[in-house]
Amino acid sequence: MTTSLAGAPLVRARGVHKSYGANEVLKGIDLDVQAGEVVVILGPSGSGKSTFLRCINHLEEMDRGSIRLGDEQIGYELRGGRLRKLSARATARQRSRIGMVFQQFNLYPHMTVLENIVEAPIGIHGQSPGEARCHALELLTKVGLAEKAAAFPRQLSGGQQQRVAIARALAIRPQLMLFDEPTSALDPELVGEVLTTMRDLAGQGLTMIVVTHEIGFARDAADRVVFMDDGRIIEQGKPEDVIGNPRQPRTRLFLSRFIQTPDVQPR
Amino acid sequence: MTAGAVPAPPLDEFAEAGLRDVATARRPVAYGRGLLWVATLAVTLYLGWAVAHNKNFEWGVVAQWFTAPSILRGLSVTLGLTLVSMLIGVALGLLLAVARLSDNRLPRTLSGLYIWIFRGTPLLVQLIFWYNLSLLFPALSIGIPFGPTLATWKTNDLITPLTAAFAGLALNEAAYMAEIIRGGLLSVDRGQYETAEAFGMTRARALRRIIIPQAMRSIVPPTGNQLISMIKATSLVSVIAMGDLLYSVQAVYNRTFEVVPLLMVSVLWYLLITSILNAGQSAIERYYGRGQRSARPGKAGAVRSPVANVGEAR
Numbered sequence: 001m002t003t004s005l006a007g008a009p010l011v012r013a014r015g016v017h018k019s020y021g022a023n024e025v026l027k028g029i030d031l032d033v034q035a036g037e038v039v040v041i042l043g044p045s046g047s048g049k050s051t052f053l054r055c056i057n058h059l060e061e062m063d064r065g066s067i068r069l070g071d072e073q074i075g076y077e078l079r080g081g082r083l084r085k086l087s088a089r090a091t092a093r094q095r096s097r098i099g100m101v102f103q104q105f106n107l108y109p110h111m112t113v114l115e116n117i118v119e120a121p122i123g124i125h126g127q128s129p130g131e132a133r134c135h136a137l138e139l140l141t142k143v144g145l146a147e148k149a150a151a152f153p154r155q156l157s158g159g160q161q162q163r164v165a166i167a168r169a170l171a172i173r174p175q176l177m178l179f180d181e182p183t184s185a186l187d188p189e190l191v192g193e194v195l196t197t198m199r200d201l202a203g204q205g206l207t208m209i210v211v212t213h214e215i216g217f218a219r220d221a222a223d224r225v226v227f228m229d230d231g232r233i234i235e236q237g238k239p240e241d242v243i244g245n246p247r248q249p250r251t252r253l254f255l256s257r258f259i260q261t262p263d264v265q266p267r
Numbered sequence: 268m269t270a271g272a273v274p275a276p277p278l279d280e281f282a283e284a285g286l287r288d289v290a291t292a293r294r295p296v297a298y299g300r301g302l303l304w305v306a307t308l309a310v311t312l313y314l315g316w317a318v319a320h321n322k323n324f325e326w327g328v329v330a331q332w333f334t335a336p337s338i339l340r341g342l343s344v345t346l347g348l349t350l351v352s353m354l355i356g357v358a359l360g361l362l363l364a365v366a367r368l369s370d371n372r373l374p375r376t377l378s379g380l381y382i383w384i385f386r387g388t389p390l391l392v393q394l395i396f397w398y399n400l401s402l403l404f405p406a407l408s409i410g411i412p413f414g415p416t417l418a419t420w421k422t423n424d425l426i427t428p429l430t431a432a433f434a435g436l437a438l439n440e441a442a443y444m445a446e447i448i449r450g451g452l453l454s455v456d457r458g459q460y461e462t463a464e465a466f467g468m469t470r471a472r473a474l475r476r477i478i479i480p481q482a483m484r485s486i487v488p489p490t491g492n493q494l495i496s497m498i499k500a501t502s503l504v505s506v507i508a509m510g511d512l513l514y515s516v517q518a519v520y521n522r523t524f525e526v527v528p529l530l531m532v533s534v535l536w537y538l539l540i541t542s543i544l545n546a547g548q549s550a551i552e553r554y555y556g557r558g559q560r561s562a563r564p565g566k567a568g569a570v571r572s573p574v575a576n577v578g579e580a581r
Contacts, residue, residue: 057465059461059464059465088469088470089469092464092467092468092469093467094467095464095465095466095467096466096467097467098465098467100462100465100466102458102461102462104458106456106458106459106461106462108459108462108477108481109481109558109559110480110481110555110557110558111558112558119466119476120466120467120468123468123472123476124466124467124468124472152557152558153558154558154559172466172467
C-alpha cells in the first residue's frame with residue numbers, strides 16, 4: 001500500500017502529456033495535491049480535465065510525464081533505477097485504494113445497492129461479508145439511502161444512483177477520491193443532493209480531486225481551485241481568488257457565463 | 268417524492284368545465300377480435316381431431332413404442348450427447364470469445380482462425396473427419412514440435428464413435444458459442460468495464476462478476492436456440508454408427524415398416540424435450556433480467572416488449 005511521507009504531497013504530477021492521434025489533450029500538467037486537500041478542477045469542455053483525472057489512476061495512459069501517488073506511480077514500477085510498465089494484474093492491485101465516481105454513475109445494474117457497495121471490499125480487499133455489509137449500511141446511512149439497500153439501481157433516481165456510487169467508492173476506504181463530472185448527467189433538481197453529500201465528505205479530511213462545472217461547489221467546498229484550458233493549467237489558488245477575482249482573461253470569460261445562474265447553496 | 272393518490276374531483280366539476288374524465292371512458296367492444304379467436308379455435312380443434320382420428324398415424328403403435336427400452340436408450344444417448352457437447356461447447360466458446368476480444372494479437376488470431384474453420388465447414392463433414400482421423404494420423408502423440416515425443420497413442424484406440432461424436436459436436440458448437448458470447452460481451456456498456464478496472468479488479472474477476480452476468484441477458488436466448496439445434500443435430504451422429512434417438516427409431520421401422528408411427532415417437536420426444544428446455548430458458552432469462560425491472564410498483568415483469576401491442580394495432 002502507498003503511504004505518503006509527512007509533508008510530501010499525496011499526488012504529484014509533473015509534465016503530463018497526452019495525445020489522441022494528432023490531437024494533444026494534455027500539454028504538460030504540473031499539480032501537487034496534499035493529503036486531505038480538496039481540489040476542484042474547472043474548465044471548459046475539452047480542456048483535458050477528465051483526461052487528466054483518468055491519467056491519475058491509469059484509466060488513460062499518458063504519453064509523457066509522471067504522476068506519483070504516495071510513493072508509487074499507478075501502472076508502473078521503479079526497479080533497478082528504471083521505470084517499468086506493470087502487468088494489468090499488478091496495476092489493478094495499485095488502483096484498489098483509489099475511489100472513483102463517474103459521470104454516468106456506472107453502478108452494476110445486476111446487483112442490488114448493497115451488493116454494489118460490498119463487491120470490492122469483499123472481492124478485492126478480503127473483508128468478511130458481515131464486516132463489509134455493516135460498513136456499507138453505515139455509508140448508505142451517511143448518504144441518506146439506508147432504506148434503499150435492497151433496491152436495484154434501475155429503481156433509483158439519478159441523484160440517488162450517484163449517491164450510491166459515492167458510497168461504493170468510499171467503501172474501499174480510499175486514500176484518494178476522484179470525481180469525474182459527478183453531476184453532469186443529472187437533472188438540475190437532483191444536483192443538489194449529490195453536492196450536499198460531496199460537501200460532507202470534503203469536510204471530513206478525505207483527499208478529493210473533483211472535475212466539475214459546479215462553480216458553487218468549488219467556491220464553498222474546495223481548498224484549491226485549478227482552472228484548465230486547452231490542456232494546460234492556466235490558474236490555480238484559493239477559490240475566493242480564482243473564482244472571486246480571476247487574473248487570467250480566459251478564466252474570467254469562462255466564469256462570466258456562470259455568474260448569472262444562481263448556484264446551489266449548501267443547506 | 269411523488270404525491271400519493273389524489274382524490275378525484277367530483278364528476279360534475281369536470282362537466283362544468285366542459286371536460287370528461289378519461290377514467291370514465293368505455294372501451295369499444297372488439298367484435299373482430301372475438302370472431303378471429305373463435306375461427307382459430309375451430310380450425311385448431313378440427314386439425315387436432317383429424318390427426319387423432321386418422322388411422323394412418325397408428326397411435327396404438329406410437330404408444331407401444333413410445334417407452335420401449337431401445338427407444339429410451341436412444342433417447343438417453345441423444346440427451347447425453349447434447350448435454351456434454353453443449354457444456355464443452357459453451358466452456359470452449361467462452362475462452363474463444365475472450366481470446367477474440369484480447370488486446371494481444373496472438374490469441375485474437377488463433378481464435379479467429381478456429382471460428383473460421385469450424386463455422387465454415389459442414390458439421391456432417393466434421394463428424395466424418397473425426398471418425399476417420401486414423402486414416403490421416405494413425406498415431407497421436409504429445410511432444411515438442413520437431414523435438415522429442417513424450418507420449419503416443421494409436422488413433423483407433425482414442426477415437427470411438429462416442430469420442431468422435433463428442434469432438435465433432437462440441438468443437439463445432441464452440442465456434443458458434445464463441446460468436447454468441449462475444450456479441451454478449453460487446454453488448455455490455457463500456458463504463459462497466461472501466462468501473463471494474465478503476466476499482467482494481469483483475470480482468471478475470473471483472474468478467475466473472477460484472478461483465479458476464481450482464482452479458483447473459485443477450486447470450487441466453489441465442490444459446491437456447493443453439494441447444495435446441497444441438498438436440499436435433501445429434502441425429503447426424505447416426506452416420507458414424509452412434510445409436511441416438513433417431514437411429515433407434517430407424518432401426519425399429521427398418522424391421523417393422525411402421526415408418527410414420529415411429530417417426531411420430533421421435534417427433535413427440537423431441538417436442539417434449541424442447542418444451543422442457545424452453546421452460547428452463549425462461550427461468551434463466553428471468554434470473555438474469557433482475558435489476559432490469561422498472562420502478563413501477565406491483566408490476567413484476569413491467570418491461571413491456573416493444574412489439575407487445577402489434578396484435579392490438581388497428
